[in-house]
Amino acid sequence: MAIRPATVAEVPDVAGRRGWLAQVRDFCRERPLGAIGAAVVAVNILVAISANVIAPYDPLTTDYGAMLAPPSAGHWLGTDAFGRDVLTRILYGSRTAMLVGFACAFFGATIGAVIGVASAYFAGKVDLIVQRVMDIFLAFPLIILALAVVSILGTGIQNVIMAITIPMIPRAALVARSSALAIRELPYVDAARAAGFRHRRIILRHMLPNVMAPYLIMLTAYLGQAILLEASLSFLGLGVSEPTAAWGLMLRGAAVQFAEAAPWMAIFPGLAISLAVFAFNLFGDSLRDALDPRLKTQ
Amino acid sequence: MAKYIVKRLLLMIPTLLGVAVLIFFLMRVVPGDIVELRFAGESAFAQKENLDKERARLGLDRPLWEQFVTWMLGIMRLDFGTSMWTGSPIIEEIQLRAALSFQLAVMATIIAVVLAIPLGVVAALKQDTWVDYCVRIFSIAGLATPSFWLGIVFILMLLIVFKWLPPMVYTPFWVNPWQNMLQLIWPALAVGYRYSAVATRMTRSAMLEVLREDYIRTARAKGLWQKLILSRHALKNAMLPVLAVVALEFAFLMGGLVVTEQVFNLNGLGMLFVESVARRDYTLTQALVMLVAFVFIFVNFTVDLMYAWLDPRIRFR
Amino acid sequence: MTDEGRKRLLSITGVLFAVVALTTAAGAQDKPRYGGELIFAVPSEMPSYDGHREGTFGMVHPLAPHYNTLLRTDPNDRTGTKFVGDLAESWTVSPDGRVYTLKLRRGVKFHDGSEMTSRDVKVSYDKIVFPPPGVGSIRKGQYTNVEAIEAPDASTIVFRLKWPQASFLASLASPYNWIYRAEILAKDVRWYEKNVMGTGPFLLVEHVKGSHWVGKKNPNYWDKGKPYLDGYRAIFMKDSAAQVAAVRAERAHIQFRGFSPAERDSLVNALGRKITVQESAWDCAAWVAINQDKKPFDDKRVRRALTLALDRHQAAQALSKIAYVKEVAGVQVPGTPFATPPDELEKLAGYGRDIKKSRAEARRLLREAGVPDGLSFTFTNRGVAMPYEPVGIWLIDQWRQIGLNATMVTIEASQHVTELRAGNFTVSSDAQCGYQVEPDLDLAKFQSKEISHNNYGRYTDKVLDDLYQKQSRALDPEERKRYVREFERRLLEEEAHTFPTLQWHRIVPHSAKVRGWTITPSHYLNQQLDTVWLSE
Secondary structure (H helix, E strand, C coil): CCCCCCCCCCCCCHHHHCCHHHHHHHHHHHCHHHHHHHHHHHHHHHHHHHHHHHCCCCCCCCCHHHCCCCCCCCCCCCECCCCCEHHHHHHHHHHHHHHHHHHHHHHHHHHHHHHHHHHHHHCHHHHHHHHHHHHHHHCCCHHHHHHHHHHHHCCCHHHHHHHHHHHHHHHHHHHHHHHHHHHHCCHHHHHHHHCCCCHHHHHHHHHHHHHHHHHHHHHHHHHHHHHHHHHHHHHCCCCCCCCCCCHHHHCCCHHHHCCCCCCHHHHHHHHHHHHHHHHHHHHHHHHHHHHCHHHCCC | CHHHHHHHHHHHHHHHHHHHHHHHHHHHHCCCCHHHHHHCCCCCCCCHHHHHHHHHHHCCCCCHHHHHHHHHHHHHCCCCCECCCCCCEHHHHHHHHHHHHHHHHHHHHHHHHHHHHHHHHHHHHCCCCHHHHHHHHHHHHHHHCCHHHHHHHHHHHHHHHCCCCCCCCCCCCCCCHHHHHHHHHHHHHHHHHHHHHHHHHHHHHHHHHHHCCHHHHHHHHHCHHHHHHHHHHHHHHHHHHHHHHHHHHHHHHHHHCHHHHHHCCCCCHHHHHHHHHHCCCHHHHHHHHHHHHHHHHHHHHHHHHHHHHHCHHHHCC | CCHHHHHHHHHHHHHHHHHHHHHHHHHHHHCCCCCCEEEEEECCCCCCCCCCCCCCHHHHHHHHHHCCCCEEECCCCCCCCCEEECCEEEEEECCCCCEEEEEECCCCECCCCCECCHHHHHHHHHHHHCCCCCCCCCCHHHHCCEEEEEEEECCEEEEEECCCCCCHHHHHCCCCCCCCCHHHHHHCCCHHHCCCCCCCCEEEEEEECCCEEEEEECCCCCCCCCCCCCEEEEEECCCHHHHHHHHHCCCCCEECCCCCHHHHHHHHHHHHHHEEEEEEEEEEEEEEEECCCCCCCCCHHHHHHHHHCCCHHHHHHHHHHHCCECCCCCCCCCCCCCCCCHHHHCCCCCCCCCHHHHHHHHHHHHHHCCCCCCEEEEEEEECCCCCHHHHHHHHHHHHHCCCEEEEEEEECHHHHHHHHHHCCCCEEEEEEECCCCCHHHHHHHHCCCCCCCCCCCCCCCHHHHHHHHHHHHCCCHHHHHHHHHHHHHHHHHHCCCEEEEEEEEEEEEEECCEECCCCCCCCCCCCCCCCCEECC
16 A cells, blocks of 8 residues: 555545435444434524424523423423523524534634634744743733623623623634644645745645544533633523523522522533534534545545 | 844743733623722712712722723833722732742642653553553543532542641741742642643653654664664654643743632732622722733743744744 | 427428529620630721721721710610610700700720710711711711800710700711721811721721731720620621631631521531521611603602512522521511501502402503513612522512513623612612611601602602601601501502612521520621620
């Protein structure tokens, strides 16, 4: 078996050759963990979209006659301190979670990766300056940034997204840069430059695909992290506010107080968060394994 | 190498300056005034001249650039000033809390690394076997659990099952190591578990990358011994991104464990942070941010050195 | 002795013996035991040690045991409105109510051994009432009525007022008016911000910032036989779950501010007989501030509709399970001398039992004022979980019932005060908290904006100001009650400038070993700890 020298990375040209259904089937067969993760993610997204259709109650309606009721036929997951149905609030909560998770992860990881790779590619002064700016934001504690964003712009879901995304960008940039640095030294990049390809082309076509692995890991990790960060911010009073249904919000205040007397209030949102983050990560791991061009032995 | 070190040291300065400028202006942009908060909160009897006098005393009526320059000059003399809230020197305010946060960060890092590296390596070597699956599930569970939730569960468990509570007051390690450990081991475990999850995954993924290298594959095909020798080699190369992640997380631990500290009732920097921000205590917040930033930048610097040592190609840029 | 006589003697002796035995047993149960260290949790830490300058309970709880005041609230009285002498042995008030003469105890020593005289009292009060430049006295505005303070001899102090003031005795019993040493103040007027030197029942041992505060018994305390405790230890714990865990694990005896109903229940379930629960209405209430600069809330019909929509009695039942709010009250703490009795209170708008009728009336008023159905506005809430969050959620829900669409925006606590003051809100949550139950303190905030710095509604109401002055100067309690009621009616119903929702409810579950501490509506009172003892 001849050992091929490392060549310009090719995005696997599989789509044209085999139907996507067959690909999915292969994926499920080869990577069962990832398939489970993907299924859970899909369910989450579906639930988020159809919450108002499938939820048994309205998430905002209080019922003082049925406060802190344990799970029963009428309320499958019990009610919270205001008599609001926990199941309904979890279903609606997936909307907030999916929105916050995807927006933050996507913007954070992508903007960060582009900055990191560009910085590594251009090196020299550009790299120095970008690095310093990234360092400045990295050195900043998350709470301060979040507080500043929330205080100046107010609470509300778009500002929470911004408050979480901003600290993610430099972290993504750092990891992407460290991967890109290694690649930059490889001969084929020099060859491409010598051949006169434009910067943008080299970055996007040749370098980015090779940082695809850490990028995907970051993306899936950030998806989960964003949801967890939102929960922490809510804990500090800087996140989404009541009476919005959001998993992180459901975990604080009354849920902790009644942890012994009415544990369903905290268990189910906690489970929802853990499950979602778990699934994202499982799926992301397996996706990354599947897409990594160097894992193909042919 | 020496030239590299000097260069990196010099680069710390603009970053620190940038952080100083950013925190200075950020704090002043956020609405809220410490004098109001302290004296006029719920009392109907606070009078305007009193509040103004207090503001003048704290130097808040000076023009912004003057406040900034005064502060900067102070820093260069290593005089961080006094807290606007208590009037005590900031060094005093920070001392004990920094010791706790630092110890917690170190303990969590040790736990994380001790867990992550072996697990990550094993998972990479035995990819797609049940060993790999178990490690992945274990580490992902660590990532998925909200840290404050874990803390609350810990304490409840200790209380309900063992009827025992960790010490409520901090004793430094050199005063009474047993009490000190009793208090800090639980948050260190809670934090370390999460921390290890991130590091395990990075280790695994980095190892996998390196193991795909052709020379490694050849060695594996050739036999066990070669595989072992080259695995160690592979590990060394895989360490770069892992180092980056571990270092980043460590610096984060110094001031970022706000929720954990609250749940375990730890008198650390995270709590001090939240309080100083809530009180709009500019001088204390600024000093804390500078401290945390410095730790981060220094840790980064150390990592950069290690990068340069492990991968000579980087040195010569 | 005859047989008869012997029998009678025996029976009498028997009865006597039994009586003596019973009383000793009962007495032994209630007789204070000496010794022990009281450990309590404090949710917040003090910025400085000067009681004249600070307001937070985080200062009062650890520091009050080091000091005495002239008068204090009776530590055995639940209402917190009876005053007894602390450093003052007795006092007289002149017939016109303008001169207060107090006789001080003799033989009171500061912790450094020096004797306390009227000069110390005068200098301390001068610092509070006439602070020198650069010295902060945040309650100075409460003493604008004081014309002069005199110390004619070493054990007499005289206060001369400009006009009679019904609340002056309460002012002298303020938990913040600690008596400092004149010599020290003469040398450095700011010494007390970082140091402790008082006459109180406990001496300072140590303060470790962010961690704890330790005091120990003052062996030369002027009140012989007190204190009972050997010392106390205050541990700063910000998180309420940590405080509950500490009490539950029996590592702390008590947390003096208060716990939520859920926390109380978990402690009672876990510790049963080892826990005593003391509850009281709190001198703190959840109010609603309405910015009258924003339309349509400049129209009092709209404001009245807002209060009519609230089913306070249902909320009292429901919310009291999940938050520390409970009583339906007007402007005074229920159960205190100037509070309006419940049956009269129900006549006010929004306090009636027939909620359907109230809400119909609310809708009618809204229509009359031309407010469209489904009007949207923002309700700004303070970013503190308890009890602002539950009350906020409830308010939004109640206003929905009259067709108003309120969105809750939670603002970080420190910013909230600023926004309220700047008028950056339409309708907001507010709180009225007093450190003593006294109408002068509890009503001051609601005067016109020219007078009250904390008038967030931005209104001017001369009638209200006039009523405030009248009640403040009415020395006859019945007359004063009348004025307070009129004030209440005008504030809550006629003009509906602002209104309370529910009174906070103070719940203090503590170790059954803690005896001699009686709860009052204010968590600033009764903290000298001289009457507290620990049983076996």
